[in-house]
Amino acid sequence: MFASKLPHTGISIFTQMSALAAEHGAVNLSQGFPDFEIDSALTKYVHEALSENQVQYAPMAGRIDLRSAISEKIKAFRNIEINPDSDITITSGATQAIYTAITAVVQPGDEVILFDPAYDCYAPAITINQGIPIHLKLVHPTYHINWDEVNQQVTEKTRLIILNNPHNPTGTVLQKSDFEALEKLVTAYPSLLILSDEVYEYIQFEGRHLSVLDFPNLRARSFVTYSFGKTLHVTGWKIGYCIAPPFFTAEFRKIHQYLVFCANNTIQYAIMRYLNHTDLNGIATMYQKKRDHFLSLIKTSRFKILSCFGTYFCLLDFSDISTENDVDFAKRLTTEFGVAVIPISVFYTDQTDHKIVRICFAKKEETLTNAALKLCQI
Numbered sequence: 001m002f003a004s005k006l007p008h009t010g011i012s013i014f015t016q017m018s019a020l021a022a023e024h025g026a027v028n029l030s031q032g033f034p035d036f037e038i039d040s041a042l043t044k045y046v047h048e049a050l051s052e053n054q055v056q057y058a059p060m061a062g063r064i065d066l067r068s069a070i071s072e073k074i075k076a077f078r079n080i081e082i083n084p085d086s087d088i089t090i091t092s093g094a095t096q097a098i099y100t101a102i103t104a105v106v107q108p109g110d111e112v113i114l115f116d117p118a119y120d121c122y123a124p125a126i127t128i129n130q131g132i133p134i135h136l137k138l139v140h141p142t143y144h145i146n147w148d149e150v151n152q153q154v155t156e157k158t159r160l161i162i163l164n165n166p167h168n169p170t171g172t173v174l175q176k177s178d179f180e181a182l183e184k185l186v187t188a189y190p191s192l193l194i195l196s197d198e199v200y201e202y203i204q205f206e207g208r209h210l211s212v213l214d215f216p217n218l219r220a221r222s223f224v225t226y227s228f229g230k231t232l233h234v235t236g237w238k239i240g241y242c243i244a245p246p247f248f249t250a251e252f253r254k255i256h257q258y259l260v261f262c263a264n265n266t267i268q269y270a271i272m273r274y275l276n277h278t279d280l281n282g283i284a285t286m287y288q289k290k291r292d293h294f295l296s297l298i299k300t301s302r303f304k305i306l307s308c309f310g311t312y313f314c315l316l317d318f319s320d321i322s323t324e325n326d327v328d329f330a331k332r333l334t335t336e337f338g339v340a341v342i343p344i345s346v347f348y349t350d351q352t353d354h355k356i357v358r359i360c361f362a363k364k365e366e367t368l369t370n371a372a373l374k375l376c377q378i
C-alpha cells in the first residue's frame with residue numbers, strides 16, 4: 001500500500017450523472033460534449049491523413065504546419081503576432097496543457113489563486129505539485145471576480161492566478177475592467193504569473209472574446225490554454241495547445257516531453273488542413289441559436305434562468321421548485337423527470353449550494369426540445 005496523493009478524489013459527478021442518465025434513459029445535458037455530427041470536411045482530412053500515412057510521432061512541440069495555422073488564425077481573430085516556433089505547443093487536450101503549465105511553475109508551498117465555482121482539473125494539479133490552492137468565490141449570482149478580495153489575498157507567496165474565460169460552469173465572460181484590475185495586480189507583484197484557460201474563446205455571444213493575449217503586459221507572463229475538442233466539437237480527440245512566451249514555453253516543453261512527448265500526429269494533420277480551409281467565426285452564432293432555442297422553450301418552466309454570455313453551458317436556479325440540496329435535486333431530476341444535469345456545488349471546494357444546476361446546450365435541436373418539455377412538466 002502507499003499514501004494517496006489525492007486522498008479526497010473519488011468518482012467525478014460527470015461520470016456519476018452520465019451513468020445515472022444511461023441507467024434511467026434520461027436526456028443527458030450533464031457532461032459537456034456535443035451530440036451532433038462534426039463537419040464532414042474534418043472527417044475527410046482525417047481520411048487524407050491516413051492515406052498520406054501521417055501515423056508516426058509528430059515533433060515534440062507539435063507539427064510546425066499546425067502551429068503556423070494556429071498563429072495565422074490568431075492574427076486574423078485578434079490581430080496579434082504569435083511566434084509558432086517559440087510560443088505554441090500542441091498538447092493532448094487543454095487538460096494536459098493546464099497540468100503541464102501548473103507543473104512547470106508551482107514549487108512546494110507556492111500559493112495559487114483560483115475562483116470557485118472552478119473547473120475540476122485545476123486544484124488537483126496544484127495539490128500534486130505541493131502547491132496551496134487558495135479558493136476565492138465568484139460573486140453569486142452574477143459570478144464576477146471581486147478584485148478587492150483578490151488584492152487582499154495576493155502576497156509574495158502567490159505564484160499563479162488561474163482564470164477561465166468564458167467561464168465553465170457559469171457562462172460569464174471577463175470584461176476590459178477585469179483585465180485592467182489584473183494588470184495593476186501583476187505590476188505590483190512582478191513574480192505573479194497567470195494561467196488563462198480559454199477553451200471556449202470562440203463561444204462568446206456578445207462582442208469579441210478578450211484574451212490575456214490582447215494585453216501585452218499580461219501576455220508576457222501568461223500560459224494560455226485552448227482545446228480543439230471545444231472549438232471543433234471533437235471532445236474525444238483530446239487535442240489542444242498552450243501559448244506562452246519563449247522562456248515559459250521552454251520550461252513547459254521540458255515537462256510536456258516527458259509527460260506525453262507529443263500529441264496525436266494524425267489528428268494534428270487533419271486539424272492543420274481544416275484550419276487552413278475553414279472560418280471558425282460562425283461557431284458562436286451556431287451555439288447562440290441552440291441556447292436561445294432551449295431557453296425560449298423553458299421560459300414557462302419554474303426554473304429561473306441565469307444570464308449566459310459564453311460557453312455551451314447555462315445555469316438554472318431551482319429554488320422555487322425544491323429545498324433539496326443541489327446534488328439530490330440533480331439526481332431526482334434524472335431519475336424522476338428524465339433530464340441529467342450537473343449540480344453547481346461540486347465546483348466549490350466547500351460545496352456551496354445556491355440551488356443551481358448546469359445544463360449543456362451543445363446538443364441537437366430535438367435533444368434540447370425533448371429535455372425542455374420534460375423540464376416544463378416539473
Ligand SMILES: Cc1ncc(COP(=O)(O)O)c(C=O)c1O
Nearest residue numbers: 093094095119168199227229240
Ligand atoms: C474550462 C475547461 N477547461 C479545460 C477543459 C478540458 O479540455 P480538453 O478536453 O481539451 O482537455 C474543459 C473541458 O470541459 C473545460 O470546460
